[in-house]
Amino acid sequence: MSEPLKHNLDRAQARRETGDGRLLARADRLRAWIDQLIEQEREDYLFELKMWIRAVDCFAQIDNHPASEKSVAQRDFSDELRIVRNVALRMNYLCAELMIESAPLDSYSPETIRSTAIVDLSNFVNDLLQPTPQDSLSYLSESLSDVVAIIDELPRQSPISFQTFNAINKQLRQAIEDCLYISLLLSKSSPEHGYLENRHLTAMLESIEDNYLRVYMARVFFEFFNLLRYLGFIAADLHRDRPVRNTLPIFALINAQLRQLTESITNDLIASNILPDDVRDSIDSIVYALQLDHNKIFNHELVDLIGSKDATVIYGKVEAGHGLLRDSIQQTIVALAQIFNKDFKGEDVFDTFATKLEQSLRLRADTWRLLWSMRLFEQAPDKKKVRPLIKMLTHFRETSLKYLMYRDWGVFEGLLDEAILSRTLDDLLRVIHKFSMFLETLLGQVNMRAVLAEHPFDYPDLGNTLE
Numbered sequence: 001m002s003e004p005l006k007h008n009l010d011r012a013q014a015r016r017e018t019g020d021g022r023l024l025a026r027a028d029r030l031r032a033w034i035d036q037l038i039e040q041e042r043e044d045y046l047f048e049l050k051m052w053i054r055a056v057d058c059f060a061q062i063d064n065h066p067a068s069e070k071s072v073a074q075r076d077f078s079d080e081l082r083i084v085r086n087v088a089l090r091m092n093y094l095c096a097e098l099m100i101e102s103a104p105l106d107s108y109s110p111e112t113i114r115s116t117a118i119v120d121l122s123n124f125v126n127d128l129l130q131p132t133p134q135d136s137l138s139y140l141s142e143s144l145s146d147v148v149a150i151i152d153e154l155p156r157q158s159p160i161s162f163q164t165f166n167a168i169n170k171q172l173r174q175a176i177e178d179c180l181y182i183s184l185l186l187s188k189s190s191p192e193h194g195y196l197e198n199r200h201l202t203a204m205l206e207s208i209e210d211n212y213l214r215v216y217m218a219r220v221f222f223e224f225f226n227l228l229r230y231l232g233f234i235a236a237d238l239h240r241d242r243p244v245r246n247t248l249p250i251f252a253l254i255n256a257q258l259r260q261l262t263e264s265i266t267n268d269l270i271a272s273n274i275l276p277d278d279v280r281d282s283i284d285s286i287v288y289a290l291q292l293d294h295n296k297i298f299n300h301e302l303v304d305l306i307g308s309k310d311a312t313v314i315y316g317k318v319e320a321g322h323g324l325l326r327d328s329i330q331q332t333i334v335a336l337a338q339i340f341n342k343d344f345k346g347e348d349v350f351d352t353f354a355t356k357l358e359q360s361l362r363l364r365a366d367t368w369r370l371l372w373s374m375r376l377f378e379q380a381p382d383k384k385k386v387r388p389l390i391k392m393l394t395h396f397r398e399t400s401l402k403y404l405m406y407r408d409w410g411v412f413e414g415l416l417d418e419a420i421l422s423r424t425l426d427d428l429l430r431v432i433h434k435f436s437m438f439l440e441t442l443l444g445q446v447n448m449r450a451v452l453a454e455h456p457f458d459y460p461d462l463g464n465t466l467e
Contacts, residue, residue, distance in 0.1 A: 023184075030181055033133040042098065049094040050186060051230060053176055055249035056087050060169035062162075064252035066302035076159035079245070079306050084168065085151045086246045088144045095141040099134050136181035143175030200348035204341040213274055217336070223261055224333050227254055231329075234322045244318040248306060251298075254325060258294050262287050279339055286335045293328040297321055300409065316398060324402050331356070357451045363403040364446045364457060370396055371439040373465045374432050381425055385466045389432075390420060392465075404442070411438060 037043045058064045059080070062072060130136045147168060154160065177183055201221065208214040231254070234247045269275065270284050302321045308314050330350050337344040346353030370392060377389055393416050401412060415435045422428035447457060 026180060026184060030133055030184055033181075037098070045094050045097045046185075047229075048233070049091060049098065051233065051253070052087055052091050052094070052249070053182070053186065055230075055253040056084060056091075056169070057173060057176075058252040058256045059084070059087075059249035060166065060173065061252070061256070064256045065248075066251065066255075066305050067299045068304050068307070070304075070307070072162050075162065075307075077162055077165035078160045080248075081151055081154070081160050081165055081168065083246055083248055083306075084165075084172070085148055086243075087249055088148050088151075088172070090246075092141050092144045092148075095137045095144070099137050099141075130180045133181040133185075136179040140175065140179045140182055143172070143178075147172050147175070198349050200344060201337065204337050204344055208340055210274060213269075216269060217340075220261070220265065220336070221333060223257070224329055227257060227329055228326065230254055231322055231326050234318065235326075238315070238319055238322065244315055245306070247318060251302065251321065255294075255298055258290075262291055262294070282339050283336065286332055286339075290328060290332045293324065296409075297324050297328075320398070320402060327359075327402075357455075359403045360446065360449050360451050361455065363400050364443065364452065366396055366400040367439055367443050367446060368457070368459065369462060369465060371436060371443060372462045374436045374439065376464065376466055377432055378429065378436065381429055383425060386425075386428065388466045393419060393435075405445075408442060 034043070034046070037046055068075065130139060150168060150171075154164070176186075205214055205218050205221070208217060230250050234244070234250055236242075237244050237247055265283065265287050270280055270287070275283070301324060302317055305314060305317050305321075308317070330346065330353060333349070334344065334346040334353065337349075346355060373389060373392055377385055397412065397416060401409060404412070415431060415438060418431045419428060419435065422431055446452070
């Protein structure tokens with residue numbers, strides 16, 4: 001072998017060995033830092049920072065947004081950019097909370113610096129600039145401040161094109177990729193929360209004999225619980241009356257990860273040969289139902305959410321979208337668990353779990369109450385009863401409508417709009433008559449649900465519901 005070739009091979013080998021050594025050392029520092037955060041009860045800040053980093057990256061991809069009636073070329077991305085700015089500010093705050101005083105972490109030895117600099121000086125510079133996780137956080141914080149400053153300098157009255165929105169997101173993404181420890185943190189797949197410590201769920205998983213299936217299902221359940229934890233941040237904003245439009249990146253993250261998860265289950269599990277036919281069919285049905293819920297939430301419930309200027313409409317859409325996603329994911333977790341343990345109950349893992357039976361019972365009772373009230377109004381029309389009736393219809397839309405089939409949503413909302421816009425009592429009566437016929441048909445369909453087969457309905461007298 002010629003000397004130049006041998007020299008090049010030696011350098012390549014040294015680069016690989018040194019690179020692996022740096023990566024291992026970096027991973028050790030990251031683990032030590034995370035242990036310090038856990039000891040100081042700051043790991044929730046880290047989870048939230050990771051969530052927002054992933055969320056803003058998903059938000060940059062238009063396919064993850066709720067459906068919009070406008071094309072990308074027609075849209076003004078000013079609102080989206082303001083959301084990115086607000087998220088960047090939140091991430092900056094989290095960086096400050098995580099840059100804690102801690103025990104010093106091991107640094108590189110002079111021997112390591114000399115040997116590494118010889119074979120790979122360009123890559124080693126990054127290690128010198130970010131020797132600890134705190135240094136990476138400081139670098140990220142500066143980059144976030146730069147992004148906010150750039151957004152603030154843009155003309156406020158001019159529409160923002162997709163190209164501008166995309167360019168700023170690229171800058172933000174590159175800044176995150178340049179943070180050595182943040183990039184390493186995001187690539188780690190170790191569990192982030194102890195939801196799987198639930199003894200009922202653990203017992204169910206331990207009962208699965210096939211090792212591959214047991215490990216795969218553990219990962220599936222973990223990812224579903226992670227989605228529920230993301231939804232917890234949306235719930236917190238709803239309860240604290242914060243600007244809920246800023247939760248759209250979280251919806252984008254859930255949209256992307258739900259799509260990836262259902263595709264993974266379909267390709268890696270349902271299409272495999274390790275499942276008995278009955279188990280495969282059950283999982284296939286559950287995934288299909290989840291995909292239907294997923295589509296109706298992002299293509300109907302949250303449609304054009306960003307473009308809305310009405311705070312009440314925005315809050316209502318976010319609240320409904322959050323509730324539907326939470327219920328759908330919880331139902332999916334329980335249904336999957338019951339494939340492997342028929343005695344598994346939703347209450348064993350969720351304090352506020354509502355089954356399909358409970359939802360159907362509530363829907364039937366509320367539909368009957370609405371139909372009863374409309375019949376009362378038709379029998380004795382009175383302008384004083386218009387407001388209570390419209391209020392009752394609006395309340396049904398915000399609560400029980402989500403338990404109807406997706407195809408019925410548009411019919412109900414169309415009739416409700418007609419009722420609200422009616423100018424005279426006679427106009428309203430014509431709408432109410434159509435509404436009553438629709439609800440009669442709907443009530444019959446609800447009564448035909450399999451879960452209500454052993455729960456007959458006696459159509460009770462509800463008295464004067466419009467007083």
